Amino acid sequence: xxxxASKEPNEGGRNxxxxxxxxxxxxxxxxxxxxxxxxxxPMRKVGPKTSDPLLFRLLLRALSIPTTGPEISDRxxxxxxxxxxxxxxxxxxxVEEFLSLENRxxxxxxxxxxxxxxxxxxxxxxxxxxxxxxxxxxxxxxEFQHGRRVAELLNSILEALRANHVSRPLRVVDIxxxxxxxxxxxxxxxxxxxxxxxxxxxxxxxxxxAATRLARVEKLSCRFVIGNAFRLAEPAAVxxxxxxxxxxxxxxxxxxxxxxxxxxTCAFLHFDFHSSALAPFGSWLFHAVRMREPLAKHDGxxxxxxxxxxxxxxxxxxxxxxxxxxAIYGTKLWGLPIPRAFHSLVGMRPQYRNAFIANMGSKIGxxxxxx
Amino acid sequence: xxxxxxxxxxxxxxxxxxxxxxxxxxxxxxxxxYYRRAMIKGALFGQIAVGIAAVVILTxxxxxxxxxxxxxxxxxxxxxxxxxxxxxxxxxxxxFLVRWIPSVDIRSITSTTIFGPLTLIRPLVAVVGLxxxxxxxxxxxxxVVGLIVLTMMLGLEKVLSxxxxxxxxxxxxxxx
Numbered sequence: 001x002x003x004x005a006s007k008e009p010n011e012g013g014r015n016x017x018x019x020x021x022x023x024x025x026x027x028x029x030x031x032x033x034x035x036x037x038x039x040x041x042p043m044r045k046v047g048p049k050t051s052d053p054l055l056f057r058l059l060l061r062a063l064s065i066p067t068t069g070p071e072i073s074d075r076x077x078x079x080x081x082x083x084x085x086x087x088x089x090x091x092x093x094x095v096e097e098f099l100s101l102e103n104r105x106x107x108x109x110x111x112x113x114x115x116x117x118x119x120x121x122x123x124x125x126x127x128x129x130x131x132x133x134x135x136x137x138x139x140x141x142x143e144f145q146h147g148r149r150v151a152e153l154l155n156s157i158l159e160a161l162r163a164n165h166v167s168r169p170l171r172v173v174d175i176x177x178x179x180x181x182x183x184x185x186x187x188x189x190x191x192x193x194x195x196x197x198x199x200x201x202x203x204x205x206x207x208x209x210a211a212t213r214l215a216r217v218e219k220l221s222c223r224f225v226i227g228n229a230f231r232l233a234e235p236a237a238v239x240x241x242x243x244x245x246x247x248x249x250x251x252x253x254x255x256x257x258x259x260x261x262x263x264x265t266c267a268f269l270h271f272d273f274h275s276s277a278l279a280p281f282g283s284w285l286f287h288a289v290r291m292r293e294p295l296a297k298h299d300g301x302x303x304x305x306x307x308x309x310x311x312x313x314x315x316x317x318x319x320x321x322x323x324x325x326x327a328i329y330g331t332k333l334w335g336l337p338i339p340r341a342f343h344s345l346v347g348m349r350p351q352y353r354n355a356f357i358a359n360m361g362s363k364i365g366x367x368x369x370x371x
Numbered sequence: 372x373x374x375x376x377x378x379x380x381x382x383x384x385x386x387x388x389x390x391x392x393x394x395x396x397x398x399x400x401x402x403x404x405y406y407r408r409a410m411i412k413g414a415l416f417g418q419i420a421v422g423i424a425a426v427v428i429l430t431x432x433x434x435x436x437x438x439x440x441x442x443x444x445x446x447x448x449x450x451x452x453x454x455x456x457x458x459x460x461x462x463x464x465x466x467f468l469v470r471w472i473p474s475v476d477i478r479s480i481t482s483t484t485i486f487g488p489l490t491l492i493r494p495l496v497a498v499v500g501l502x503x504x505x506x507x508x509x510x511x512x513x514x515v516v517g518l519i520v521l522t523m524m525l526g527l528e529k530v531l532s533x534x535x536x537x538x539x540x541x542x543x544x545x546x547x
Contacts, residue, residue, distance in 0.1 A: 139395035143482050145475045179398055188400040214398055289490040
C-alpha cells in the first residue's frame, strides 16, 4: 500500500537524466547520501497548490522560496549503488533538470559550481562545498539544540531497552550522519551511558572522513563508517536520523521504514522539520540570516517546504514497519497551538512501549498516541 | 553619558558581529574558546571603528567655528539614536537571560522569536536609528559622522571575514 497514492500525480522532472542509481545528497539536517538501485523517478511538485491562500503563494514568490524538489545537494553527488564508488555528475544535466522543474534559482546555483573541462562537476570542489554547508547546518543545529533534543528522547528509549535486558552494547546508528554532529554531540556530552555504542553511517567518504577527524580531535567515543546504515556488520539496536525523512518521497519513505524491520532493531527515532504553514517562512528567515552558501540557503528552505505532516510520517512508518509501534513527538509547543520547528517520529517494538512511556516523565504530554 | 552608552552599544554589537562571523565555520562540538576569541576580536575591531568615528568627531570639533553648537548637535543626535538602539539591545540581552533556562523549547523559541528576526532587521534598525538621530541636527558634520558609523556597523562582519586568514579558515581540523 502506498500511503501517498491519493496525492496529486507526479509533475515535473520530465527531462530527468537517466541514471542507474537514485541519489540523495546532503540534507539540511546532518547530511547523508542514500543509494537505491533503481531508475530515477520523476519528482513530485511539493510546493504550494492552487488551493493554498493567495497571500501564502504571494509570500512564497516574494521571498523566492523554492517550492519544487529535489534539493540541489540531492543532485550534485552520485554513488554507485553496489560498489559505492562515486559517479560523475554532469553539470549541464543538473542545470537542465532544475530548469525543467522551473526552479531557476537552483539552476543558477548549480551553474556557479566548478566543473572540469569535460563538464563533470569537480568532485573535490563539491566535497569542500558540502563540508562548508554542513558546518553552516551544524551552526543552526547547535542554535536549535538538536543534540540535546535527540538525547532527551533517546535516553528514554535506551532506558526502556535496558529495563527489558536488551543485549549490550546498545548500538545507536545515525543514518546519513554527514559530518556527524548529532553522534559527536551525544559522545561529547556523555549523556547516554557507557553501554551505548555510537556509530554514524554515510555513503559520502569526504563527510565520513571529516566526521572521523573531528571526533578524533576531540577524543570522542564514537565512530563513523562509509556505507549503508542498514547493512552494517554489527546491526543497530536504535536507528536515528535528523533532517533526512523529507528527502524520501513516496515509495522511498516506505522502503526506508521497511529496512528498519530487522531482528536486531529495537527502536527508531527520526527528527525532521515539522510541516506547517509557518515553516517555509521561518526556515527562510533563518537561512537568510545564518547561512552563507547559496546552496545551503536553497536546500534548507526547500527542506521545510518538503517536510511531511505528522500523519503522513505515521502512516508511512506503520505501513512500512508494521511490527513497530510508533508516534509523533513534539508537534505543538507546550500543548499550545504553536507549531514546533522540528518534530520527531519515534518507533519501537511493542514490548518496549510501556517502559518507554514510563521513562518519558513530564515529556509524555508531547507524545502522540503510540500504536 | 550619551557617548558612553553609544560606545557600550557599539562594543556589544561588534562583539556579537564577531560571533556571527565565526559561526558556521567550525564543526567541533566544544568551541567556547573559539567563540570567545571571535567575540573579543569583533569587540577589538569595534574599538578601531569607534576610534575612527572619534577622530572624525574631534577633528570636526577642532575645525568648526562654533564648537559648542556642534557638540550640542552631536549630543542631540546621539540621544535620539539611543531611543532606537537601547530597546533593541535590551531585547537581545533579555533573550540571552531567558536562554540560560536549560530547556530545549525555551532556547529554541528565543531563536525563532528574537535572535533570528532581530538579526534580520539589524541593518534596518541601524539605518533608522541613525537617520532619526541625524534628523535631530541635520548638518554636514552629523551626516558625515552618521554615514561613517553606519558603514562601519554594517561592514564590520565583512571586514572580519577578510581578516580571517586562509590558514584559520578551516571548517574541519587539518589532517594530522
